[in-house]
Amino acid sequence: MKSPYAEVRNEIAMLLERALKDSNYTCDVLPTIDWSKGFGDITSTCALKIAKQMSLSAVDVANSIAARLQKGNYIESVTTENGFVNIKLNRDAVAELLVSKVLEERDSYVRSGIGTGKRAISEYISANPIHPLHVGQARSALLGDVVSNIYEACGFSVERENYIDDLGRQAAEVVWGSAHLDVLGIGPQVSEKYDHYLGKIYVAVNEYAKSHDIEGEINDVIMLMEQPGTYESKFLKEMVEQFISAEYATAFSLGVYQDVLVWESEIVRNKLFEKAMELLEEKNVAKKVADGKYAGCTVIDFNDVHDLPPEFSNLKEDMKVLVRSNGTPNYVAKDIAFHLWKFGLLPNTFRYKEFIHAQPNGKPLYTTADDGTPMDFGNADITMNAIDARQSYEQSLVKLALEALGYRDKAMGFRHLAYGVVELEGSVALAGRKGTWLGYTVDDLVREAREKAMTLIGTRFQLSDEERERIAKDVALAAIRFEFLKLSQEKKLVFSWERALNFEGASGPYCQYMFARASRILESAGSSTVTRAAHISLSSDVEFSLVKLLMQAQDVLEKACTETKPNILIDYITGLAAEFAKFYEQKPVLKAESAQERDSRLALVSAFKQVMGGMLKVCGITPIERM
RNA sequence: GCUCCCAUAGUAUAGCUUGGAUAGAAUGUGGGCUUCCGGAGCCUGAGACUCGGGUUCAAAUCCCGAUGGGAGCGCCA
Numbered sequence: 001m002k003s004p005y006a007e008v009r010n011e012i013a014m015l016l017e018r019a020l021k022d023s024n025y026t027c028d029v030l031p032t033i034d035w036s037k038g039f040g041d042i043t044s045t046c047a048l049k050i051a052k053q054m055s056l057s058a059v060d061v062a063n064s065i066a067a068r069l070q071k072g073n074y075i076e077s078v079t080t081e082n083g084f085v086n087i088k089l090n091r092d093a094v095a096e097l098l099v100s101k102v103l104e105e106r107d108s109y110v111r112s113g114i115g116t117g118k119r120a121i122s123e124y125i126s127a128n129p130i131h132p133l134h135v136g137q138a139r140s141a142l143l144g145d146v147v148s149n150i151y152e153a154c155g156f157s158v159e160r161e162n163y164i165d166d167l168g169r170q171a172a173e174v175v176w177g178s179a180h181l182d183v184l185g186i187g188p189q190v191s192e193k194y195d196h197y198l199g200k201i202y203v204a205v206n207e208y209a210k211s212h213d214i215e216g217e218i219n220d221v222i223m224l225m226e227q228p229g230t231y232e233s234k235f236l237k238e239m240v241e242q243f244i245s246a247e248y249a250t251a252f253s254l255g256v257y258q259d260v261l262v263w264e265s266e267i268v269r270n271k272l273f274e275k276a277m278e279l280l281e282e283k284n285v286a287k288k289v290a291d292g293k294y295a296g297c298t299v300i301d302f303n304d305v306h307d308l309p310p311e312f313s314n315l316k317e318d319m320k321v322l323v324r325s326n327g328t329p330n331y332v333a334k335d336i337a338f339h340l341w342k343f344g345l346l347p348n349t350f351r352y353k354e355f356i357h358a359q360p361n362g363k364p365l366y367t368t369a370d371d372g373t374p375m376d377f378g379n380a381d382i383t384m385n386a387i388d389a390r391q392s393y394e395q396s397l398v399k400l401a402l403e404a405l406g407y408r409d410k411a412m413g414f415r416h417l418a419y420g421v422v423e424l425e426g427s428v429a430l431a432g433r434k435g436t437w438l439g440y441t442v443d444d445l446v447r448e449a450r451e452k453a454m455t456l457i458g459t460r461f462q463l464s465d466e467e468r469e470r471i472a473k474d475v476a477l478a479a480i481r482f483e484f485l486k487l488s489q490e491k492k493l494v495f496s497w498e499r500a501l502n503f504e505g506a507s508g509p510y511c512q513y514m515f516a517r518a519s520r521i522l523e524s525a526g527s528s529t530v531t532r533a534a535h536i537s538l539s540s541d542v543e544f545s546l547v548k549l550l551m552q553a554q555d556v557l558e559k560a561c562t563e564t565k566p567n568i569l570i571d572y573i574t575g576l577a578a579e580f581a582k583f584y585e586q587k588p589v590l591k592a593e594s595a596q597e598r599d600s601r602l603a604l605v606s607a608f609k610q611v612m613g614g615m616l617k618v619c620g621i622t623p624i625e626r627m
Numbered sequence: 628g629c630u631c632c633c634a635u636a637g638u639a640u641a642g643c644u645u646g647g648a649u650a651g652a653a654u655g656u657g658g659g660c661u662u663c664c665g666g667a668g669c670c671u672g673a674g675a676c677u678c679g680g681g682u683u684c685a686a687a688u689c690c691c692g693a694u695g696g697g698a699g700c701g702c703c704a
Contacts, residue, residue: 031645038649045647048684058684083684084648128704168704297702311630315700324702331704392631393699420632421698456667475667486653487640490632492697499639499654503667506640506653513667521664563644571641574652585669605664627667 003554004098008074009033009042012087015075016044019068025050025061035548040079040086048083058083095536095547095604102550102607110614112558115156119379121342122148124386125251125258126163128170129243131199133250134437135445135495136422136430142484142620143419144386145256146566149618151384154561159377160258163338166240167264170202170432172221175236176214177201184208193443195246198239203435226268237265248356248365253446255477255620257361260352260377266368267338270349273329276337277322279345285404286322296325300397305404311396320397332394336401343402343410344379352377382413384564389418389490417564420492445500449476452501453509461626474622478508481620486570506574508621514577515616518609519625521589525602536600542583546604549576553611557618566619573615580608 002010009030016029027046036043047062054061062080069078069085074097076090102109124144127137148158165171177184184204189197208214224232244261251257267273277298280286285305288298299319302312322333329337340346353372356365366375387395395416402411423429430437453472457463463471483500487493503509538544552572560568589605592598613623 032647034647036648037651043648048647052684082648165704170704294702299702311700313629315629317700321702326702328702330702334704389632390698394704396631418632427697460665491640492633494639496639502654504654505667507667509667513665517665517668524664567641571652574641578652581668582670584664588664590664626665 003551004094004101005548005551005555007097008089008094008551011072011074012042012044015070015072016046016065016085018070019065020046020050022068023061023064025054025065027053036086039081039084040077040088041544041548042087042089044085044087045083047080047085051083091538091544091547092536094551095538095544095600098547098551099536099603099607102610103603106610107614109610110153110553110557110618112154112554112561114558114561115151115154118156118381119159120148120151120156120382120384121159121161121378121380122151122384122386123161123163124148125247125256126165126387127247128165128168128432129198129240129247130170130174130202131432131437132193132195133247133442134430135440135442135500136437138254138442138445138480139419139422139484139489139493140386140388141251141254141256141442142481143417143489143566144384145254145620146481146485146569146618147384147386147417147564149620150557150561150564150566150569153557153618156382159260159380161342162258162261164240164244164261164263166236167222167226167268169218169222171236171240172218172225173205174198174202175225175232175239176218176221177205178235178239193246193249194242195250196441196443198243199435199437202432203438206433226265244355248359250442250446252360253477254442255481255622257359257363258365259363261355261365261367262338262350263368264334266350266370267334267341269370272341272346272349273334273337275346276340277329277333279340279405280322280336280401283405285401289319294319294321294325297321298323300401300404305400307403309396309400311393312400332397335394336398339383339398339402339414341378342380342383343407343413345405345407345410348374348376348378350374350377380413381409382415384415384417386417386419389420392416392418415564417489419489422493422495424495440495445480446476448497449480449501452476452503453479456503457627471624471627474624475503475509475512475627478512478616478621479503480508482506482508482511482570485566485619486574488567489565509627511573511577511612511616512621512624512627514580515609515612515623516625516627517584518580518605518612521584521605522602522609523625524590535596536603537596538600539597540587542579542586543601543604546576546579546583546608549579550607550611553615557615569615569619573612573619576608576612576615580612 012033013030020027027050029046032044032046034043047065048058051058051061062083062085066078066080066085074090074093076088079086122144124140127133148160152158178201186201186204221232224230225236227233286298286300289295299321302308302318323329350368351370351372352366352375353369354364355367359365399411399414402414428436450472453475457468457472479501483502556572589601592601616623
């Protein structure tokens, strides 16, 4: 399961260590080894480190090492330059190593075992059930989805969760609005999607509230919808269920699938919050305040927490309320309870049933439900929340609670995948209330992308309408996913139609295109896969550059996993596609001069197809044979 | 007031954790490639590390200090 690059690197490290030993030098060589930009293939800076440590001349040390370095399986020659030890690889040997590994491991080549035996829960989307998903929420959906894919490819067992906030004030506003459609001037739902219809109501209620005082009425609705058996609670449940169905139609169009919906109302029904508070008070993390500003509330007092992280020092308040003086928990309290459950620190008393029998990926989507049956969810080693960076404070409070309770490991496994806000051009925030999302929903985005893809496919091939549409769907999605994921997640994303619908240059369709080209070359060669290449012979730099990239697939995947950064994969497939483009432009495969060159190149094309296909799938992009 | 995030070609970005040689793609722009496995492509030119100190043989990267932009610090969710 070791990548070819790791194998070559380890061998070089071993040989270097042996050479150092002969000269009585010591140095941790592995970190000094890296690809070289222009001096040979691989370089080591160990001589520079040793020279510094022992106050010697780096040039002398490097020369001494180079002179003693044995060749092993993969080294062709060694030179030195200003204290750098530069190694030229034996290209044919390295290429053979790569090709044999890829062809042997096939689909498991783009995999890793670093997470084997560990359980991770990822939470993403978690949108209020009040308006359709917009391009800002798409960032959570795609980030969460791809990080989950990456974890899965690295051997973790991953549970994908969507938190349904059905008891919030926003939901109440829509419930109120639904009962006052005439006042708002809204007709019954006709042909539009249900989430869009609710969104219209939500915006109208907020507009109406500017000139009318409906505060009291909304509060009444909140109260009523939390009481079982009321009209409001029944209406709410039906409304949210319908909303979720509409929301998932959208999620599926983004290629996003999940495993379980956790309803806030079920968290309340299962008294998770009460159990969490018991635990917090028992361990003296939370306490009830008798007097002062927070009289009657249960709070976390930051003064009581040992090793308080800096973000909690010098706040305006030195306490954080968990339970209001009227006895009701706030958002943070519920989130702490939810995460204690995720980590298996509270009993899994939820019952579950199928919400969607089969998502497009073939798997069911479950939901918490009082009339369901117990199932094995939760109990994670790692939790990952793809949530907006603006919620960093609340997220760090959850982590703080875990730490204060003494669950150090769990606190370490708590990860907030904070992403920067998505804005519209002109610094316009995507505000649910104000309806700035109108025209910027995921449904709009997907529709536009598909139309553009359809136009581009045109009449290029003899395709049935059905095939054409399927390809347009896949290409459109590739463009969208690529553009949302290529930006480092902590940065603010300014949404632009031009960028979101980019099909050229560094783009999803570009990567798909290179995959398609490779497929056609193999197809023309008579078989779609090359099973074995006895001896690889490479004549050029472009070929070896491609080999070097292909060697690193697993290392790249692992890096993307440990850093939870999908843009690392996007960068990689972009470079890989470009390198492959150069390769096939410069080196004829089918019309290669010799049979051996032809076979070697075919093997390389096959390896590329395997790696690119695997990487695209992890990114949630469909590799397509022709486009 | 305090905390966090961001700053790299015209635009939009990768690299920063772990310092290393010529800062890498894209887009736009100048020039070129279409009898050749698919031009959603390829080749080629010009173009960037916010500023000031410091550490180092070596700084986009580490440290200190400015500056500019964003977010957060609620008995809201």
